[in-house]
Amino acid sequence: MASHGIKDQVAIVGMGCTPFAEAFGKSTDDLLIDAAQEAFASAGVGKDTVDAYWLGTAQSGMSGITLAKPLQLHGKPVTRVENFCATGSEALRQASYAVASGAYDVAMAIGVEKVKDSGYQGLNAFPIPNDGTARTLTAAAMFSMVAPAYAKRFGVDEASLREALARIASKNHYNGARNPRAQFRREVSSEQVCAAPPVAGVLGVFDCAGVADGAAAAIVVRAEDAHRYTDRPLYVKALSFVAGNGSGLLDPDYDYTTFPEVVACARDAYAQAGVTDPRHQLAMAEVHDCFTPTELVLMEDLGFAERGTAWKEVLAGTFDLHGELPVNPDGGLKSFGHPVGASGLRMMFEAWLQLRGEAPAERQIDTVAERHLALTHNLGGYPGEMVSFVGIVGTERG
Template sequence: MVAHSIKDRVAIVGMGCTRFGEHWDKGIDELIIDAAEQTFASAGLDRQEIDAYWLGTAQSGMSGITLARPLGLVDKPVTRVENYCATGSEALRQAVYAVACGAYDTAMALGVEKTKDGGFQGLNANPIPGDGTGRTLAAAAMFSMVAPAYAKKYGVAPDDMRRAMARVASKNHYNGARNERAQFRKEMSVDQICAMPAVAGDLSVFDCAGVADGAAAAIVVRAEDAHQYTDKPLYVKALSFIAGNGRGLTDPAYDYTHFPEVGRSADIAYAQAGVTSPRDQIAMAEVHDCFTPTEIVLMEELGFAARGTAWKEVLDGRFDLDGDLPVNPDGGLKAFGHPTGASGLRMMFEAWLQMRGEAPPERQISTTSDRSLALCHNLGGYPGEMVSFVSILGTELEEAIA
């Protein structure tokens, strides 16, 4: 195993999330304060009672001062991190490990992005990287290659592939329409989405996640201290992170139908959490649906569907809100929106609501003793050159692994 398990050593005891969208009337300071104050209130803590902070932002700040200034923190360590679209998850991962190792009793991870009125959009906008990761193709163009490659490899007719992709978007818009914090709250039918003109390969605008402003945050403590702050903590069962080496972009054998970093990070997370049958043990999943064909491939990489079959399961409604395994019950990136630094923590926030039974009734999932775990998956980068984060969370505390 790449990382030692910290199963049940750390608990999330407070969370908050702003509405995602075009916040023309708010700056980054207001978004940070909104998410942070929700989080402090949910844990019953004051900002000065948090021992250390981690800030995740891709392009809205360059240091911990970006967080310390609006919160008025005094003599607190604040670490700014960035890891593509997995930036929010990276902030949480570091805060969790800091508590697990005993460095701090309490820690907060906050992810934020303010892009809509910043004059630029998307990754690699500012500054242009000098490490070879700069792209001449936009993200939509890179991920558009997944759809025809998948269809060709598995013999999926073009119309069937188009409808499966549209079904992903329609599902997530249905869920987002029931989420007051989502950027897009309008249902869209499969036929409506199929009628949209293509903008990149076979992808239409409705196959692409929206760019948004927003923030989300979490407070973590040692598991044995969790009930000092909440009656319903969420225990960290697994954290797994893999950074690819970009080999897929130069490997002639790479065919754009799989994401190796995702599969490997999922395997490690399942081993840490003791998950042997993901489809049977996971009650809900938040996944990185940056583009509709991405979600289809992720169902296979995460072990929710056999290779070459996820498109059928999508069409059959297996991942709907009332399906066998609800995926993106909050609307996902597609409908909730995608502020780069906040998305990973937004996924955690949905798990926080769902597993505590606090989601709105119209989208509250059901859990059982056999299916009582939530999975959150967050990626960054492109097919062939990707970072991947997988976490597993649960409400029941088991004996920690030494």
């Protein structure tokens, strides 16, 4: 890729995040106000200080008015963006690039989703007309195909792979049980994961992330101005985005054991940030664990494990809360929940807490003592046709 990036040109100086839940007592407006007010307070600014806003939502609003109305913004540009499950990250990417360009001094990225009041499971976007040849499989079914493909390619027996997938779910629930903002705050054992009712293929209920209501927000400024707002900013090192062209579904050689868009996105992000050994340079990673096989493959696509070995690393505890490289210390999509427009910013909120040493003591990671970078990753779509975001932030500039 030919991305030059904006390394160390922009800093995050304030963040906010609501609890993720079936928030029947909260409206979209309420969630936006809560996340925005926490971010304003975090940066020590008011809404009028922010020059421009980027709102990410998949289906909870159709224009900038969705944010301008509840915040009562006057004369402010508000851009509504959407990019599948990477919508919140897209809002942050655009706000950051706008500040880096010099167009604005202060910008906010905010994401929200309010889907639980519908009574439907999952996302309830309207059916898009098609010619009848489009896939009819559910998201769980599409990602379930990753597991047998991985086992076949790398010679992993069914019991070992099932154990590794269950361990991923159990790990993330362990972390989420220690997070007061998480949707699901109960530990779930590997045995419970394996005994859960089946959903698709080898996937059971506990292999699948939940869908939630929630909002999260970030305030970004030029790096040289960061200490006017906080003494502990996070500097943007990389913001990479790749949109696939769907060719994986037409390629007979595509085998479901990798997500090419993620590989390309990670390669670009590491080049922007100057990261050459992510497993040992990153203090933590928040990744898009929409299903347990997704997280397994991501460990390899993001360069945290060699091809065909991530299942062993999972079982060895490499990615546990106090492992060599903590992954999803806040519980991930699996336990924290997944309001689509907010998830990418929720991941960044965890990086904000952990790198600044502000996470609750019972889930504060150890690696920040020696490493000062964090990675967040979103994907949207399905194996063979997806978008991918990788962001890297750090506590040190230069």
